[in-house]
Amino acid sequence: MEPTTLNKRAVVLLSGGLDSTTVLAIAQSQGYECHALSFDYGQRHQVELQAAARIAEACQVASHRVMQMNMNAIGGSALTDNNIDVPTGGVEENTIPVTYVPARNTIFLSYALGLAEVIDADTIFIGVNAVDYSGYPDCRPEYIEAFEKMANLATKKGVEGHKIHIETPLISMTKAEIIQTGASLGVDYGLTVSCYQANDKGEACGVCDSCRLRKQGFSDAGVADPTQYYSA
Amino acid sequence: MEPTTLNKRAVVLLSGGLDSTTVLAIAQSQGYECHALSFDYGQRHQVELQAAARIAEACQVASHRVMQMNMNAIGGSALTDNNIDVPTGGVEENTIPVTYVPARNTIFLSYALGLAEVIDADTIFIGVNAVDYSGYPDCRPEYIEAFEKMANLATKKGVEGHKIHIETPLISMTKAEIIQTGASLGVDYGLTVSCYQANDKGEACGVCDSCRLRKQGFSDAGVADPTQYYSA
Numbered sequence: 001m002e003p004t005t006l007n008k009r010a011v012v013l014l015s016g017g018l019d020s021t022t023v024l025a026i027a028q029s030q031g032y033e034c035h036a037l038s039f040d041y042g043q044r045h046q047v048e049l050q051a052a053a054r055i056a057e058a059c060q061v062a063s064h065r066v067m068q069m070n071m072n073a074i075g076g077s078a079l080t081d082n083n084i085d086v087p088t089g090g091v092e093e094n095t096i097p098v099t100y101v102p103a104r105n106t107i108f109l110s111y112a113l114g115l116a117e118v119i120d121a122d123t124i125f126i127g128v129n130a131v132d133y134s135g136y137p138d139c140r141p142e143y144i145e146a147f148e149k150m151a152n153l154a155t156k157k158g159v160e161g162h163k164i165h166i167e168t169p170l171i172s173m174t175k176a177e178i179i180q181t182g183a184s185l186g187v188d189y190g191l192t193v194s195c196y197q198a199n200d201k202g203e204a205c206g207v208c209d210s211c212r213l214r215k216q217g218f219s220d221a222g223v224a225d226p227t228q229y230y231s232a
Numbered sequence: 233m234e235p236t237t238l239n240k241r242a243v244v245l246l247s248g249g250l251d252s253t254t255v256l257a258i259a260q261s262q263g264y265e266c267h268a269l270s271f272d273y274g275q276r277h278q279v280e281l282q283a284a285a286r287i288a289e290a291c292q293v294a295s296h297r298v299m300q301m302n303m304n305a306i307g308g309s310a311l312t313d314n315n316i317d318v319p320t321g322g323v324e325e326n327t328i329p330v331t332y333v334p335a336r337n338t339i340f341l342s343y344a345l346g347l348a349e350v351i352d353a354d355t356i357f358i359g360v361n362a363v364d365y366s367g368y369p370d371c372r373p374e375y376i377e378a379f380e381k382m383a384n385l386a387t388k389k390g391v392e393g394h395k396i397h398i399e400t401p402l403i404s405m406t407k408a409e410i411i412q413t414g415a416s417l418g419v420d421y422g423l424t425v426s427c428y429q430a431n432d433k434g435e436a437c438g439v440c441d442s443c444r445l446r447k448q449g450f451s452d453a454g455v456a457d458p459t460q461y462y463s464a
Contacts, residue, residue, distance in 0.1 A: 017418060029297050035308075043424055049456070065305045065306060066305065067301060067302060067305050067306065068300075068301060068302045068305070069299060069300060069302075070300045070301075071298060073297045073298065073300075073348055073412070074269075074297060074299065074343060074346050074347040087281055090441055096233060100348050102345075102346035102347070102349040102387070103343075103345040103346035103386060103387060104346070105351060105386070106342040106345055106346075106382070106386045107342040107346060109342075110335055110338040110339040110341075110342040111306060111333040111335075111339060112337075113334075113338055114303075114306050114335035114336070114339060115306040115334070116334060117334040118306055118334050137385060137387060137388055137390070137391045138385075138386045138387070142385055143382070143385040143386055145388075146378070146382035146385045146386075147377050147382050149381075149382070150375070150378035150379050150381070151338070151367060151379045152336070152337060152381045153333070153370075153372070153374055153375040154337070154369060154370045154378075154379075155369060155370070156369055158369070170450040177360075181268060203359070211387045215317045227330035
C-alpha cells in the first residue's frame with residue numbers, strides 16, 4: 001500500500017491548563033486545523049473548563065467539544081467530589097487531593113480517537129510530559145507508541161491506511177521550555193488555569209503543587225508570570 | 233521479574249445483551265469474582281441497561297457500575313438520539329440507524345482498565361466476536377492484543393508486573409456456539425435484550441438485524457428461544 005499523506009486536521013486534548021494550551025499553539029503553528037476536546041469528569045477545578053472555553057475561542061479553533069462522564073462511578077475516593085465546593089478561604093497545602101483518574105490518558109485518548117474517526121483527523125495532540133510527571137506510566141513514550149499502534153488497529157481509518165498519529169510535543173520538555181515555546185508562539189498564559197484550588201474567578205492559590213511547578217517554570221523561563229493569585 | 237499469579241477478580245463489560253451475558257457466565261464458571269461495567273451513552277435501547285441491571289442481580293455479581301457519558305458530543309448524526317422515543321408502533325426495517333459509536337470498544341475497554349486498576353482486577357472480559365462482526369476492526373484478535381499491550385504500559389499495575397489480561401471467550405464462536413455455551417452454563421436468555429427497537433417492556437421486534445441474528449442463533453443451536461416478541 002502507498003503511504004498516505006497525513007491530512008492537517010487534528011484533535012487537540014485541551015484541559016485549559018498551561019501544557020495543553022501550549023500544545024494547541026504548537027499544533028496551530030504547524031498549520032493544523034485544530035478540534036479541541038475537553039472533559040468534564042467531576043474534576044474539582046471546574047474553572048479549568050471555563051478556561052478551556054476561553055482559550056478555544058481566543059485561538060479560534062475549528063471546534064470545541066466537552067465530553068461529560070461520571071468518572072466517580074469507577075474512581076471512588078481517589079477522585080475529587082463535584083459536590084464539594086472549591087475552597088477559597090485560604091491555603092491548605094497538601095490537604096486537597098489531586099484529581100487522580102485511573103487510566104485517564106487512555107480514556108481521554110480513546111475519546112480523541114473516536115472524534116478523529118468522526119471528523120477524519122489523522123493526528124491527535126496530547127500534552128503529556130515525561131519530565132515533570134515521570135511517575136505516571138501513561139506519560140512515557142513507550143505508552144504513547146503502544147496507544148498509537150492499538151489506535152491504528154482499532155479504527156476503520158487506521159485499517160484503511162490513513163494512519164493515526166499521536167503527537168506529544170511536550171514529552172521531553174521541562175516546564176520552563178514549555179513556557180518559552182508557548183511564549184514565543186504568543187500564548188496568553190493569563191487565560192490558562194493550572195491551580196488545583198483556583199477560585200471562581202480562575203485566580204490561583206500559588207502554593208499547591210501545580211502552582212509551585214508553574215511559578216518555578218515562569219521563573220526558570222525568564223518569562224513574566226501573568227497568573228492572577230488570590231494569595232501569595 | 234518473577235511472573236505473578238493472576239488474581240481471580242475480573243471486570244466484565246455487560247451491555248445486557250446475549251453476548252456479554254454469556255461472557256459473564258463464562259467468567260463466573262471459571263471462578264472469577266466479577267465486577268460488571270455498563271455504559272449509558274445515549275443508546276436508543278435503554279432497556280438494555282435495565283436488562284444489564286437484572287442480569288447483574290440474577291448472577292449476583294460482586295458489583296455493577298454504570299458509566300454515563302454524552303457520546304453524542306462526538307458522534308453527531310451517526311448516533312441515536314436519546315430524546316427520540318423508541319418506536320413501538322410497528323416494524324420499520326432498515327430505517328432505524330444502528331447505534332454506532334466510533335472507537336467504542338476502545339473507550340469501553342479504557343474505562344474497564346481504569347476500574348481494573350481501582351479494584352485490583354487482573355482480567356477484563358469483553359464479548360467481542362470476530363465471526364458475526366468481521367467488518368469491525370476493533371473485534372479482531374490483533375486489536376485486542378494491541379490493547380492489552382498498551383494497557384500494561386498505561387497502568388501502575390501493569391508496570392509493576394501485575395499483568396492485565398483481556399479475555400475474549402466469544403471471539404471465534406458462532407452465535408449458535410455462544411448460545412449453546414451459555415445454555416450449558418444455565419444462562420437465562422429471557423433476561424437479555426438484543427433488539428435495536430425493543431419496547432419499554434424489553435420485548436423484541438423480531439426483525440431488526442440484531443433480532444434476526446439472535447433468532448437464527450437459537451434455531452441453529454437447537455435451543456428454545458425465550459425472547460418475548462411484540463411482533464413476529
